[in-house]
Amino acid sequence: MIEFKNVKKEFRGKPVLRGFNLKVEEGETISLVGTSGAGKSVTLKHMVRLLQATSGEVLIDGKDITWMGDEELAHTRRRFGYLFQSGALLQWMNVYDNVALPLREQKNMGEDEVEEKVMYVLERVNMHEALEKFPSDISGGMKKRAAVARAVVTEPDILLYDEPTSGLDPVTSRSIDELIHGLQQDLGVTSVVVTHDMISALTVSDRIAMLHQGTVLEVSPPQDFLKSENDVVRGFLDSQCISPDFFEDFPERTMT
Amino acid sequence: MMNRDTYECPECSSFFAKWGHQGLAFCQLVGQAVILNARATMLIPLMFKKRMRSEVAYQLFFTGIKSLPVISVVALFIGMIFAIQTGIELQRFGQEEQVAGGVTVVMMREMGPFMTALIIAASVGASIGAQLGTMTVSEEVSALEVMSIDPVRFLVMPRLVALLVMMPLLTLYTNVLAVAGGAIIGYTQLGIELQAYVDNAVSYAEIKDLYTGLFKAVVFGFIINMVACHQGLTTTGGAVGVGKATRATVVISFLVILIIGFILTKLFYG
Numbered sequence: 194m195i196e197f198k199n200v201k202k203e204f205r206g207k208p209v210l211r212g213f214n215l216k217v218e219e220g221e222t223i224s225l226v227g228t229s230g231a232g233k234s235v236t237l238k239h240m241v242r243l244l245q246a247t248s249g250e251v252l253i254d255g256k257d258i259t260w261m262g263d264e265e266l267a268h269t270r271r272r273f274g275y276l277f278q279s280g281a282l283l284q285w286m287n288v289y290d291n292v293a294l295p296l297r298e299q300k301n302m303g304e305d306e307v308e309e310k311v312m313y314v315l316e317r318v319n320m321h322e323a324l325e326k327f328p329s330d331i332s333g334g335m336k337k338r339a340a341v342a343r344a345v346v347t348e349p350d351i352l353l354y355d356e357p358t359s360g361l362d363p364v365t366s367r368s369i370d371e372l373i374h375g376l377q378q379d380l381g382v383t384s385v386v387v388t389h390d391m392i393s394a395l396t397v398s399d400r401i402a403m404l405h406q407g408t409v410l411e412v413s414p415p416q417d418f419l420k421s422e423n424d425v426v427r428g429f430l431d432s433q434c435i436s437p438d439f440f441e442d443f444p445e446r447t448m449t
Numbered sequence: 450m451m452n453r454d455t456y457e458c459p460e461c462s463s464f465f466a467k468w469g470h471q472g473l474a475f476c477q478l479v480g481q482a483v484i485l486n487a488r489a490t491m492l493i494p495l496m497f498k499k500r501m502r503s504e505v506a507y508q509l510f511f512t513g514i515k516s517l518p519v520i521s522v523v524a525l526f527i528g529m530i531f532a533i534q535t536g537i538e539l540q541r542f543g544q545e546e547q548v549a550g551g552v553t554v555v556m557m558r559e560m561g562p563f564m565t566a567l568i569i570a571a572s573v574g575a576s577i578g579a580q581l582g583t584m585t586v587s588e589e590v591s592a593l594e595v596m597s598i599d600p601v602r603f604l605v606m607p608r609l610v611a612l613l614v615m616m617p618l619l620t621l622y623t624n625v626l627a628v629a630g631g632a633i634i635g636y637t638q639l640g641i642e643l644q645a646y647v648d649n650a651v652s653y654a655e656i657k658d659l660y661t662g663l664f665k666a667v668v669f670g671f672i673i674n675m676v677a678c679h680q681g682l683t684t685t686g687g688a689v690g691v692g693k694a695t696r697a698t699v700v701i702s703f704l705v706i707l708i709i710g711f712i713l714t715k716l717f718y719g
Contacts, residue, residue: 238591241594241595243591243594243595267597268597270594270595270596270597271597273595275592275595277588277591277592278588279587279588281587281588281589281591281592282589282592283584283589283592284583284584284589294596294598295596295598297500298500298596298597298598299596299597
């Protein structure tokens with residue numbers, strides 16, 4: 194469904210992606226993990242062409258998004274829901290209007306139908322009591338949940354999450370993980386999650402890809418990832434005190 | 450979709466190569482800004498669509514009504530200052546009633562559109578630059594793009610419409626208040642009867658002065674929007690970047706308004 198073929202990206206001559214190859218299958222949830230500067234968010238932005246590859250191909254259902262015309266790009270982007278790291282809610286709109294925005298702009302819907310869909314997703318993310326509030330008046334976790342609601346309200350085929358749990362306390366982080374997993378179960382969408390948080394990655398993913406210096410170092414299911422013998426992967430897991438027996442130690446974390 | 454990439458100057462040691470790349474970067478910035486506003490201009494007919502009406506109305510209110518207090522004070526005092534300065538000199542020749550004509554012609558031809566443009570660039574332009582800059586660095590503009598919402602239609606076009614409509618109206622208002630300020634000084638300091646002041650002002654005012662002044666106001670509105678929106682949408686570097694974009698909006702707007710104002714004056718009166 195999404196395929197990176199030898200993608201290279203440079204900023205001011207400095208390479209960030211160096212021949213990046215990755216295939217995301219339809220309906221799976223894959224997490225991209227790695228240290229800061231490994232190229233995780235850059236990879237995510239290439240999927241919707243917020244960044245354009247210096248060379249290589251980014252294929253969405255076999256079509257290269259890198260050189261699409263405006264019409265086709267707009268059409269392709271409508272298939273995506275994107276959760277930005279900061280939430281990226283429009284500050285002058287309340288939660289309800291933020292979530293309703295893509296419906297009003299993309300779909301030819303009456304206001305009654307918009308309201309029905311918005312209320313459904315806001316209830317799904319447990320934000321139905323904050324719909325009149327503005328982004329500046331709600332907590333980080335609520336912003337993320339409202340942003341998730343905006344990302345899923347158009348019923349996209351693919352959901353992209355950029356650091357969904359960053360800046361949140363552990364309890365809120367786990368509730369966001371459960372939300373991501375629940376949406377995956379309900380909607381059956383393809384999901385790509387960029388995260389530093391290994392607990393989050395292990396909890397929500399079908400596969401985990403370790404990025405290092407602009408390339409994919411290892412891609413494997415969570416159980417195999419935990420038992421990786423690669424030094425970089427081991428170092429990354431050890432830095433977060435994740436043992437190879439994580440699922441045996443915490444069986445309640447097994448969602449996938 | 451909008452091109453917001455900035456020109457990447459490669460590392461080079463040669464003095465001439467550096468200046469060459471700076472020149473190319475400048476050309477790219479100007480080209481981007483012009484294309485951005487040209488696209489927004491072409492999207493103006495969409496302002497009547499239901500989902501854009503409220504945003505356009507808000508921008509008209511923000512640009513026009515919210516600017517009235519500062520414009521009123523500045524216009525009134527500019528008129529009074531001009532009347533005092535010219536009145537003192539004209540009184541030496543017993544020609545103080547000519548103050549009315551002087552204030553009217555100067556305001557209609559030059560100072561009205563120019564002063565209005567400077568105030569609007571410093572208030573509305575800076576606000577647009579800062580708001581769009583903040584939206585850009587906090588990824589709100591990227592979020593719009595991912596939702597297939599064209600930022601040019603959603604953000605730039607309503608502001609352009611507001612500036613194109615409000616600049617000539619505010620200029621007219623500035624002119625009227627400045628002439629009124631002159632009348633206050635004429636009556637209280639120079640002993641000119643109000644009727645004589647009005648008669649003298651009307652006798653000097655020409656319809657061409659009015660049209661050229663209002664035309665300049667429209668052009669200045671276009672310039673303010675072009676600079677502010679481009680600076681805002683190409684902001685990088687967090688809060689510091691937003692500060693730089695806001696400052697650049699005001700400085701570049703002032704300079705371009707001055708230069709284009711001179712060229713237009715030369716064209717109409719040169």
